[in-house]
Amino acid sequence: MLDVAHLRKTFGTSVVLDDLSLSVDEHEVVALIGASGSGKSTLLRCVNLLEGIDDGVIRLDGEDITDPRADPDVVRRRIGMVFQSYNLFPHMTVLRNITLAPSKVHKRDAREIEEQAMEWLRRVGLEDKASSYPDRLSGGQQQRVAIVRALVNSPRLLLLDEVTSALDPELVGEVLTMIRGLKDEGMTMVLATHEMGFAKQVADRVVFLDGGRVLESGPPAQVLGDPVEARTRQFLARIIEAGRL
Amino acid sequence: MSAFQPSEIQLGRIAYRRRQTVRSVLLAAASTAVVGVVLVLGVTGAPGWERVKRSFFDGSIAREYLPDILEGLWLNLRLLVVCTLAALALGLLIAVARTLRGAVFFPVRALATGYTYAFRGLPLIIVLYVFTLGVPGLRLEGMPSVLVLGGAALVIVYGAYLAEVFRAGIESVHPSQLAAARSLGLTYRQTMRHVVLPQAVRRVTPPLLNDVVALQKDVGLVSLAGPIDAVRAAQIATAQDANFTPYIVAGVLFVLLALPLIGVTDWVTLRAARRQSAGF
Numbered sequence: 288m289l290d291v292a293h294l295r296k297t298f299g300t301s302v303v304l305d306d307l308s309l310s311v312d313e314h315e316v317v318a319l320i321g322a323s324g325s326g327k328s329t330l331l332r333c334v335n336l337l338e339g340i341d342d343g344v345i346r347l348d349g350e351d352i353t354d355p356r357a358d359p360d361v362v363r364r365r366i367g368m369v370f371q372s373y374n375l376f377p378h379m380t381v382l383r384n385i386t387l388a389p390s391k392v393h394k395r396d397a398r399e400i401e402e403q404a405m406e407w408l409r410r411v412g413l414e415d416k417a418s419s420y421p422d423r424l425s426g427g428q429q430q431r432v433a434i435v436r437a438l439v440n441s442p443r444l445l446l447l448d449e450v451t452s453a454l455d456p457e458l459v460g461e462v463l464t465m466i467r468g469l470k471d472e473g474m475t476m477v478l479a480t481h482e483m484g485f486a487k488q489v490a491d492r493v494v495f496l497d498g499g500r501v502l503e504s505g506p507p508a509q510v511l512g513d514p515v516e517a518r519t520r521q522f523l524a525r526i527i528e529a530g531r532l
Numbered sequence: 533m534s535a536f537q538p539s540e541i542q543l544g545r546i547a548y549r550r551r552q553t554v555r556s557v558l559l560a561a562a563s564t565a566v567v568g569v570v571l572v573l574g575v576t577g578a579p580g581w582e583r584v585k586r587s588f589f590d591g592s593i594a595r596e597y598l599p600d601i602l603e604g605l606w607l608n609l610r611l612l613v614v615c616t617l618a619a620l621a622l623g624l625l626i627a628v629a630r631t632l633r634g635a636v637f638f639p640v641r642a643l644a645t646g647y648t649y650a651f652r653g654l655p656l657i658i659v660l661y662v663f664t665l666g667v668p669g670l671r672l673e674g675m676p677s678v679l680v681l682g683g684a685a686l687v688i689v690y691g692a693y694l695a696e697v698f699r700a701g702i703e704s705v706h707p708s709q710l711a712a713a714r715s716l717g718l719t720y721r722q723t724m725r726h727v728v729l730p731q732a733v734r735r736v737t738p739p740l741l742n743d744v745v746a747l748q749k750d751v752g753l754v755s756l757a758g759p760i761d762a763v764r765a766a767q768i769a770t771a772q773d774a775n776f777t778p779y780i781v782a783g784v785l786f787v788l789l790a791l792p793l794i795g796v797t798d799w800v801t802l803r804a805a806r807r808q809s810a811g812f
Binding site for chain 2: 332335337359360361363364366367368370372374375376377378387388391392393433436437440
């Protein structure tokens with residue numbers, strides 16, 4: 288469904304993604320792991336066309352979305368993205384944050400959108416926050432709203448960029464539970480994460496990025512439990528040392 | 533809540549703070565009284581006070597010329613409202629034009645940038661003279677009145693200042709907000725309209741108001757080309773009686789005019805800040 292081939296991305300003289308190839312099947316959940324600066328976030332931003340690429344092709348459902356003739360706004364309607372620092376719009380209520388894109392981009396009926404948004408908020412236990420402003424919510428609540436905001440557009444693919452990294456440990460759980468629920472519903476997801484335990488639980492496949500390339504890829508138990516590559520073992524050893532696995 | 537009983541220590545603190553408050557209020561009152569008395573004695577006790585009082589604070593002259601000055605002020609007020617709205621619109625348009633990306637927009641961008649550079653540098657009076665004295669010289673069909681031309685000069689000069697204020701606001705919105713909006717499929721236009729500009733405008737409301745208050749004083753400059761505003765009316769009145777009281781009257785009226793504007797903006801800014809944050 289998502290097919291990244293020979294992707295190259297540079298910032299000035301530093302090569303962030305170097306001949307990177309990765310395929311994601313429908314309903315598959317892929318966890319990107321790797322050290323800071325390994326290119327996880329950049330890859331997600333490239334897939335969502337927030338960054339221009341320097342070489343290679345990204346296909347979504349067989350369509351080349353990196354074709355300069357493709358309209359990025361139309362492509363992004365099929366992809367949802369959730370950011371590390373939530374990026375909710377501070378001047379809008381929670382409900383308005385969620386309904387903005389459906390009403391302005393997808394031109395759907397206002398009442399129907401609102402009902403759907405409220406239904407989602409009920410599901411994640413935030414219906415009483417609908418008319419609050421984001422700054423009054425905890426980090427975990429804000430991130431759940433951000434996920435709902437991406438989901439009401441019914442994306443084909445959901446990109447999650449370190450969605451729990453900015454959260455206090457006790458708030459991580461509520462967000463992870465929500466993402467597990469999405470997996471059970473068959474949402475296709477690519478997530479960059481530092482939570483190895485979470486990658487193990489939710490991912491169908493773990494991809495280890497190193498130096499802008501896919502160094503190792505496979506089932507979580509194999510990549511996290513019995514990695515082939517020395518660099519992967521080194522990375523995991525450091526993670527274990529830091530008590531994150 | 534009702535079950536809570538402050539401890540001995542807390543009660544002691546409360547009592548101490550109350551004593552401190554009373555003390556500082558008394559101190560403030562005393563020092564204000566001293567300063568006030570010194571000022572009053574210093575001014576009224578000055579050797580020339582009687583003459584100054586006659587030529588600047590003459591009640592009967594103030595009453596006599598108040599209608600003329602008010603009539604002038606009415607012109608200021610109308611010009612202010614129209615010019616403020618037009619300059620805000622122009623400034624916003626220019627600021628947005630300067631953020632446009634893409635080769636097609638190069639001329640728009642260049643024009644907008646050139647405009648803000650030129651008109652922030654040009655003295656307002658020169659622009660006013662060119663518009664009110666130069667432009668009518670063209671003798672074109674349907675030439676608007678001097679008042680309209682003067683207003684246009686004000687709008688063009690202030691539009692350049694306001695454009696820079698708006699641009700500062702637009703640039704202060706974090707790029708992650710743009711990323712979030714674009715990732716939802718919003719177009720550049722929609723992102724500007726719904727995400728960037730509302731946050732930008734809220735942030736720059738105080739400096740925008742500053743420029744509006746400055747404009748309020750500068751609209752009177754159209755009187756250089758003929759129309760009579762409050763200050764010009766005061767000047768005429770002063771010349772008739774060789775008494776400066778009309779100027780004081782006009783000054784007080786200007787301050788009164790600015791007060792509601794300042795009050796409203798403070799209230800708006802405060803309300804937005806309170807609604808959005810400080811919930812903890």
